[in-house]
Amino acid sequence: MYSLRESSLFHQPVAAASAGDFDRAARLLYGRAGILLGEHKREMVERRLGLRARELGLGQVCAYLDLLERDAGSPHWEGFINGFTINHTAFFREYHHFPALARHARLCRRPLSVWCAACSTGEEAYSIAMTLNAECGMTETAVRITATDIDTHAIDHARQGVYAIERLSTLPDGYLPRYFQRGAGRQAGMARIKPALRNMIDFRVVNLLSSQWPEGPFDAIFCRNTMIYFDRPTQTRLLDRFARVLKRDGLLFAGHSENFTYLTEAFRLRGQTVYAVA
Template sequence: MTALESSSSTHAAGTNSLCPTRARSMSDKDFKRFAEFIHEECGIKLPPSKKTMLEARLQKRLRALGYGDYREYCEFLFTPEGMECELCNLIDQVTTNTTDFFREPKHFEYLYSTLLPKWMARQGAQRALNIWSAGCSIGAEPYTMACVLSDFKEKYSQFRFRILATDISNEVLGKAARGIYTQEQARGVPGNTLRKYFMRSKDRSKKLVRVAPEIRRQVEFRQLNFMESFKFREPKDIIFCRNVIIYFDKPTQAGLMKKFCANLKPGGYLFIGHSESLAGQSLPLEQVAPTIYRKS
């Protein structure tokens, strides 16, 4: 039990000494309150059709805290104690953390075959390539980057790089930092890359793999909420933000893209997901390949 669950369970014991197996249904009023708050804090838009999904995802927190209905949980969330202790748990429950290694492989082909050779021709060993995985989830994307960049470094020994990986959820960042995955989660990793950069569990019955230490050391994981104001000390050369903005409404998407452009070096590259579009947005970007943009 974490310190949060321990202290919060004490708070809840006054109203519910027994943990219910299932809370009463969420009222439309409470859903609206949750949805407005989640949109404000995370940028995620939850239409009324997502009410059942939200109920299911918050069940875990209600059981942990001993609440019998969503109203009680909602009232606790908006107390100073709730905002301090429970907000991160709410975010962990409502964010989607599905990702795959080498997802949308053409992006990594472009990175290795086109972008990196151009970088070496222009920069050489002058400085390290600075790359950001925005919305990294459980770490598959930044570790894929580290594998690809490490392969490139074998051809150009002077090549150096730094990878920052961020997510709003502290829970998934913890999983990402450990770098442990099921074989099913690692199914997208090519066989030679798997043998080269991953370690199999000594207990073969567990069917687990772990990212090798030399790859894990290449990635810095950090918590970041896109809805907050942020500005990196050094703008990035490459930003991957793929299959993230689809969860936001149009105004939020536009605001976020402006933040990304402000944190991208002139001549730097932005990669978005194939289900996403920047159409209609006035941004200092030119498209160089499908879902790949360069800052002009």
């Protein structure tokens, strides 16, 4: 999910930032990923840019931004974008969506196709897989779950499927032993998603602003607590694209603070932060 990482590294030496670096970085980030940087984040952003520049052996933040601007294909873009995303998520967050997904899935033809956009470190995608398996009896042959995020580190974490036990407190009763393997020895206090569940999901790095989206059509799309980090024109464009890759009876699941009814005529409200193609 898009947002800003909060940094606790303010004691580390950083490269120098000039007056225009924040505005320049904000333009670069918006152009590449559509993410808006608020003025209230200026100090944190400049600090993070300074840390990144110093890691690359550069004495000035402007030299780091020059490096990015010179080469749109530079591998350093990955670290730049990762530095401005946060992975604030949880298993079965906004729980009411999962019974709604199960009800919808029972009415759909198999195999089911679900896209979990901005999946962060995987908790949301695995919650979808657990729901479809536990409530609908679906396995990897009956459903295709595509889970994407722009943050490469988050996708690596999601693919591994390893989480601290305390992060599993929001699981429904019985799901922990059913879907997780507890770690032992040096892995004590951790748990890994069981292979059968991992096999239901295809994790990929995808920038929602790019033309290279997962292939639909989808029975359901989860894009929750993400659109709030885009401006209104970008939100409208993305919603229109979501409508084109959803099946006619497909559902779009939004975040609790997101309201799409005033942005586009492509969707109509179906339930609590659940939208259907108009």
